Amino acid sequence: MRVPTLREVGTEARLLLIGIPVLIWTLIPIYHMFLFAISPKQDAFAGKLWPDHPTLNNFRIVFNQQHYFLRDFWAQFLNSVVIAVAVGALTLVIATSAAFAISRLRVRGGRTVMNMALFTYFIPAAFLAVPMYRTMGNYGLLNNHWSLILAMVTIASPYAIWVLKQASDKLPLELDEAAIMDGATPLQLFRMVYVPLMLPSLVAIGTYALLLAWNEYLYAFLLLSKDTEITLPVALGNFLAADDSPWELLMTTGFIYALPPAAVYYAFRRYMVGGLTAGAVKS
Amino acid sequence: MVYSMATITYPAPADTLPRRPWSARLTTPQVWGVVMIAPYLLVFAAFVVYPIGYGLWLARHPASYVALYNDPVFARAVVNTLIFLIIGINVKMLIALFLSGFFVQSRTWIRWLSVLFILPWAVPSIPTILSVRFMFNPEWGVINNLIFKFTGEDGPNWLNDPAIGLTLAIMVHIWKSLPFWTLILMTGRLAISTDMFEAADVDGASWWQKFRFITWPSMQTLYLTCTLLSMIWTLGDFNSVYLLTGGGPADLTHVLSTLGIRYLRLDQLDMSMASIVCAMPLVLPLVYFMMKRLSR
Numbered sequence: 001m002r003v004p005t006l007r008e009v010g011t012e013a014r015l016l017l018i019g020i021p022v023l024i025w026t027l028i029p030i031y032h033m034f035l036f037a038i039s040p041k042q043d044a045f046a047g048k049l050w051p052d053h054p055t056l057n058n059f060r061i062v063f064n065q066q067h068y069f070l071r072d073f074w075a076q077f078l079n080s081v082v083i084a085v086a087v088g089a090l091t092l093v094i095a096t097s098a099a100f101a102i103s104r105l106r107v108r109g110g111r112t113v114m115n116m117a118l119f120t121y122f123i124p125a126a127f128l129a130v131p132m133y134r135t136m137g138n139y140g141l142l143n144n145h146w147s148l149i150l151a152m153v154t155i156a157s158p159y160a161i162w163v164l165k166q167a168s169d170k171l172p173l174e175l176d177e178a179a180i181m182d183g184a185t186p187l188q189l190f191r192m193v194y195v196p197l198m199l200p201s202l203v204a205i206g207t208y209a210l211l212l213a214w215n216e217y218l219y220a221f222l223l224l225s226k227d228t229e230i231t232l233p234v235a236l237g238n239f240l241a242a243d244d245s246p247w248e249l250l251m252t253t254g255f256i257y258a259l260p261p262a263a264v265y266y267a268f269r270r271y272m273v274g275g276l277t278a279g280a281v282k283s
Numbered sequence: 284m285v286y287s288m289a290t291i292t293y294p295a296p297a298d299t300l301p302r303r304p305w306s307a308r309l310t311t312p313q314v315w316g317v318v319m320i321a322p323y324l325l326v327f328a329a330f331v332v333y334p335i336g337y338g339l340w341l342a343r344h345p346a347s348y349v350a351l352y353n354d355p356v357f358a359r360a361v362v363n364t365l366i367f368l369i370i371g372i373n374v375k376m377l378i379a380l381f382l383s384g385f386f387v388q389s390r391t392w393i394r395w396l397s398v399l400f401i402l403p404w405a406v407p408s409i410p411t412i413l414s415v416r417f418m419f420n421p422e423w424g425v426i427n428n429l430i431f432k433f434t435g436e437d438g439p440n441w442l443n444d445p446a447i448g449l450t451l452a453i454m455v456h457i458w459k460s461l462p463f464w465t466l467i468l469m470t471g472r473l474a475i476s477t478d479m480f481e482a483a484d485v486d487g488a489s490w491w492q493k494f495r496f497i498t499w500p501s502m503q504t505l506y507l508t509c510t511l512l513s514m515i516w517t518l519g520d521f522n523s524v525y526l527l528t529g530g531g532p533a534d535l536t537h538v539l540s541t542l543g544i545r546y547l548r549l550d551q552l553d554m555s556m557a558s559i560v561c562a563m564p565l566v567l568p569l570v571y572f573m574m575k576r577l578s579r
Contacts, residue, residue, distance in 0.1 A: 015385065015388060015390070015393070018382075018385050019385070019393065019396055022382065022385075025458070026399060026400050026402060026458075026462075027402070028418075029411045029412075029415050029458065030402055030403075032414045032417070032425065036414075036417070093322070094323050097319035097320070097323075098319065101315070101316040101317075101319040101320040102320065105312045105315055105316035106312075107316025108316075113320060113324065114578075116331075118573075118577060119574060120327070120331050122515055123570060124519020125519060126520070126521040126543075127519060127540065127543065127559050127562060128331075128334060129521075129543065129544070130544065130552075130559060131334035131335060131337060131338035131556070131559075132334050134338070135329075135333055135337060138337070139329075150330060151330065153326060154330040157326065161323065186311060186315035186316075215407040217407075217409050217522055217526070218521050218522070218525075222544075236410060237409065237526065239413075240413070240416075247417055247423075250413065251417070253410075254411075254413060255410065257407065257409075257410060258410050258411070261406065261407055262402070262405045265401070266398075266405065269401075
């Protein structure tokens with residue numbers, strides 16, 4: 001084995017000196033949450049790096065809804081799933097057809113629509129929340145899942161349209177021309193040429209909208225309030241209302257809630273990092 | 284806005300174009316285009332145009348702005364927002380710039396570290412922010428437990444101090460968004476041709492010279508764009524403040540994005556809308572700049 005030179009050892013040491021603090025900084029809040037989730041109640045507060053008696057009991061309590069705060073855990077989990085899937089699907093339909101109309105059919109005014117969508121994308125959602133809350137009240141949709149679904153579709157679709165338009169601008173125009181020569185109607189062009197070619201981008205955008213809805217807290221807590229209607233993040237926030245809230249159960253629920261998006265994120269990491277994020281600051 | 288859109292999207296009526304019947308202008312692709320773009324226009328009209336118009340209408344009374352101006356919570360929130368922006372963004376972007384240089388090093392362990400490093404960005408913010416909140420709980424939190432164990436004294440009441448509370452909120456914000464910006468700046472670094480660095484090595488350039496004359500010039504536009512986009516997103520960061528401190532103690536840690544919700548909860552809807560309108564001079568120039576960037 002080759003003996004490393006002093007200089008190489010120095011470089012490696014300096015890299016470790018950066019890497020170790022970065023690792024600790026990144027993991028502390030997540031590890032703290034995990035530690036609570038696997039600790040019995042009395043161990044959780046001892047400030048140990050590993051509990052004396054690690055247990056999965058907290059997960060059992062959460063899954064069996066055996067606590068006052070967790071009465072509606074499965075209902076809330078289901079609400080989160082249904083809303084996220086609905087937002088993903090609806091955003092895909094709306095954004096794909098809009099991107100197709102703007103990029104391939106060159107609909108008149110398409111550029112203006114694109115600019116309006118971009119404007120919506122850049123206005124922080126937190127500033128639209130109160131007007132949106134009042135609007136949903138006026139439409140009579142408060143405490144109805146549709147209010148959150150429609151609000152999240154509104155927030156997700158501008159970026160979705162923009163990314164899909166960028167992607168479809170890259171498809172060669174000759175494809176459309178050939179299809180039209182063969183007598184394809186715009187709808188057939190959309191179904192048989194456009195959607196199959198755009199599939200990777202569609203998967204990425206669907207995932208983006210799904211995660212956005214699953215992770216949303218502010219809109220969910222404004223628009224939904226009944227215990228059986230709220231989503232998981234709102235339920236987590238409600239834990240805080242009481243002084244005697246069971247931390248270990250809250251952290252367990254939080255851990256369960258955080259797992260699906262993390263799994264999806266890592267599964268689609270290639271798309272998420274390369275395709276989506278780079279688009280945000282392109283040019 | 285939507286009405287003017289309609290006149291652009293739909294073909295002009297026949298009487299304004301005497302020479303061509305309107306049916307000739309209404310080609311099949313255009314009709315389909317209008318049909319396919321209509322769902323988004325409906326969403327935009329119902330959930331963007333209407334709420335904004337309604338919000339502006341609710342915020343129309345000058346009295347609301349006078350009341351807002353006289354409310355010390357508002358003044359404090361403006362100051363907090365500026366602190367949050369100036370410190371939070373610069374610290375975050377400088378660390379991201381530095382770490383992007385670290386993560387482009389080709390080592391197996393650094394590649395593994397970068398996979399873990401994305402975690403804060405990949406997991407939802409609610410459970411992790413609550414986890415941080417528990418760590419800093421004065422009585423049962425792990426931080427004060429450790430302080431007591433090692434010094435025998437009680438630790439500070441962290442989140443009950445507005446300065447510490449705001450600092451921790453900024454740190455939570457950085458913790459959450461640092462991976463994203465590091466990744467973006469990494470793509471910028473990786474786009475630089477390695478030839479230049481090899482040439483610089485031959486010339487015996489120092490680490491700083493390489494950064495100053497090769498890396499920075501090719502990354503400064505990206506860095507500026509990232510900083511501005513990050514400003515918009517930081518202005519809209521509701522979770523980091525609201526879930527960590529709830530705006531407390533005594534409403535001293537509010538920022539502009541949480542203020543609207545505070546007034547809403549106090550049933551002062553006009554104040555809520557007015558506070559949002561007051562944030563627009565900060566938001567709109569950034570939005571305008573980003574739109575120019577992207578539609579180039």
